[in-house]
Amino acid sequence: MNPCRWCDGTGTWHPEKPHRSEAGEITWIQVAETCRMCVGIGEEQPRQETASSQPARSNAPPVPYRDALRAERERLTTRLQEIDAALSDL
Ligand SMILES: [Zn+2]
Numbered sequence: 641m642n643p644c645r646w647c648d649g650t651g652t653w654h655p656e657k658p659h660r661s662e663a664g665e666i667t668w669i670q671v672a673e674t675c676r677m678c679v680g681i682g683e684e685q686p687r688q689e690t691a692s693s694q695p696a697r698s699n700a701p702p703v704p705y706r707d708a709l710r711a712e713r714e715r716l717t718t719r720l721q722e723i724d725a726a727l728s729d730l
Pocket residue numbers: 644645646647648649650651652675676677678
């Protein structure tokens with residue numbers, strides 16, 4: 641029973657992004673983003689004031705990573721079919 645492995649169920653994750661300093665050096669900075677996996681499986685949630693101390697999805701069943709990937713694949717497959725249909729009409 642694991643919450644989202646990316647954001648621990650908070651809806652926000654903290655990836656590191658490359659950042660070029662004024663001196664031209666590449667450093668890594670930590671940023672806060674809406675969890676892409678949660679968004680990808682259609683569980684995007686509004687930010688809550690207590691999100692940092694109390695995960696908002698504590699009552700929701702955690703979605704296994706494999707299921708999240710399957711849902712994302714299904715979504716993209718459907719989108720591809722829509723695009724193919726649109727292209728064939730041109
Ligand atoms: Zn997440």
